[in-house]
Every structure is written in structure tokens, then in C-alpha cells.
Amino acid sequence: MAAVPFDQLDGDIWMNGAFVPWADAKIHVLTHGLHYASSVFEGERAYGGRIFKLTEHSERLVESARILGFEIPYTVAEIDDACNKTLVRQGFTDAYVRPVAWRGSEMMGVSAQKNRINLAIAVWEWPSYFDPAEKLKGIRLDMAEYRRPDPATAPSKSKAAGLYMICTISKHAAEAKGYADALMLDWRGRVAEATGANVFFVKDGELHTPVPDCFLDGITRRTVIDLAKRRGLTVNERVIMPEEMAGFEQCFLTGTAAEVTPVSEIGPYSFAVGEIARTLMADYEAEVMPATAVAAE
Numbered sequence: 001m002a003a004v005p006f007d008q009l010d011g012d013i014w015m016n017g018a019f020v021p022w023a024d025a026k027i028h029v030l031t032h033g034l035h036y037a038s039s040v041f042e043g044e045r046a047y048g049g050r051i052f053k054l055t056e057h058s059e060r061l062v063e064s065a066r067i068l069g070f071e072i073p074y075t076v077a078e079i080d081d082a083c084n085k086t087l088v089r090q091g092f093t094d095a096y097v098r099p100v101a102w103r104g105s106e107m108m109g110v111s112a113q114k115n116r117i118n119l120a121i122a123v124w125e126w127p128s129y130f131d132p133a134e135k136l137k138g139i140r141l142d143m144a145e146y147r148r149p150d151p152a153t154a155p156s157k158s159k160a161a162g163l164y165m166i167c168t169i170s171k172h173a174a175e176a177k178g179y180a181d182a183l184m185l186d187w188r189g190r191v192a193e194a195t196g197a198n199v200f201f202v203k204d205g206e207l208h209t210p211v212p213d214c215f216l217d218g219i220t221r222r223t224v225i226d227l228a229k230r231r232g233l234t235v236n237e238r239v240i241m242p243e244e245m246a247g248f249e250q251c252f253l254t255g256t257a258a259e260v261t262p263v264s265e266i267g268p269y270s271f272a273v274g275e276i277a278r279t280l281m282a283d284y285e286a287e288v289m290p291a292t293a294v295a296a297e
């Protein structure tokens, strides 16, 4: 069954301060964000009617734009409010929330000093990033050809659209070989992250995860570190070389979309879907759910 294209979903999209019908939320082909990747975005999830860690996401969106040299013309509180209103308007309690900000069409060259800064927020139903059955078995990852760039080469702390070019190439190459995703090394050849999620390993009852010095320090990553510490687990944030994967017992990915997803294979290395991965998966599920679920209007 062919999925409905994303430009043909139902409902309204919040665009520059007002709701517009889904099909009318359009941009012109001569948009700076499209040609020069002057665009930043967020990926958020609502559970039981509440957007998990909404303010952290809105703050990161504003900061991502600043790193790219532009100021979103709304405050963090206004962005939070617009996300919540869009969720309510769409009538979902469990959904994916996508704010995106970009430079418009007033100037069309590398320089875009006078371009309008636009902000849109779309909300749609989106159950699981990885196939739920595969998720419990552990997903398989290939090694990506591309590496996370040196922060001296690209604004790696920004959730900028341009940084996803190498992620899409890497994920497509992995999928063509039957894998669910790809693990990217960084420019120094150290383990970095998957194409849209952070990575953790387990060895001798302790967690190991790379230092996020050239890739996103995910909100889910930080949440899972807290949850692990609450369980009394030791979390080692450190440099991880790819050969070390031979000695790790378990592995999982974390991300707003991926949530906590166990990994069974990365290239030549195999992992068990073990107790710690399963426990943190369940702890994360409990953490994201508000104490009192908010009903859809």
C-alpha cells in the first residue's frame, strides 16, 4: 500500500503566526533555504497529549538558527505555544511535531541578509521510526561511508538541514544493502552516531557513549543518561574507537524518533538485545508519558 505523501495529509499547518490548510502550506521554488540549506528544524514527539521536553526543543531550534546566523522572530515561549496549539488543532495525543525555520526568497544568492525568516510547525501521526517487530529483535546497522564533519568545517551543534545531506546518503546506502540504518564515524575515525540518533554500548554492566563534540547531544541521549544514573548505572562518556565494538555486549540508539532502539549488528560486530537495553527502553516509555494523559479536543 502506497503511503499518503506528506504534502497530502489532513489538517492545518502553523505558518508564520497563522494556521493554513495543509495543502496550502507552500514555499516558492526560489527559496534560500531550499538552494543554500539555510534551514533548521526540530523533531519532537507528543505522548498522551504532551510534547516531551518541548521547551528544550524550542530552545535548540532558536540556538540552531543563531548558529546559522539568523534570529527566529518568535520567542521560545511563543514557539512552545504554537507547537501546543498545532497539536491540539490536529486533534492528536500521540504524534510527531516538526517545527522548521528557513530563510525566504527576498535575495537569491549566497548572501541573504534581507531575507524573511519563516517558521512553520506541522504535526502528524507517526508511530514508530523503526519497524516495531525489528526493534525488539534489534536493528542492523551498516558502517556509513561519510563521517561527521569537524566542527571547524561545519556548524555541527546546529540541527541544520544541510548536515542531513550525508545522513540521507548514508541511510539510503545502508537500506539498499538491507540494513535499517548506518553508523557514522567522526572526522577523526571515532564512533559518532547513527544517521538520526545517538548510540550507546553496554559492557560489564556499564554504559559507554561517545562524547558529542561534533554531533548532536540529543535530548533523548541526555534523558537516557539520567534514567541510567537513576538506576545506579555508570555512564562513561568517552572517545570510542570502532574496533572497541568487538568487546561490547549490547548496543542501542536513542532519539526522539528512534526512542530507545536496541541494535543487534553494526557491520561485522554483533550485540545481544540484553537486560540493560530493555530496561532503559521501558524506563524511557514510562518517562515520556505524562502522569495524567491530556485528552484530544
Ligand SMILES: Cc1ncc(COP(=O)(O)O)c(C=O)c1O
Binding pocket: 043, 167, 193, 194, 195, 196, 197, 198, 215, 216, 217, 218, 219, 220, 221, 254, 255, 256, 257
Ligand atoms: C543526527 C541526529 N543525531 C541525534 C539525534 C537525537 O536527538 P534527539 O534525542 O534530541 O531527538 C537526532 C534526532 O534529532 C539526529 O537527527
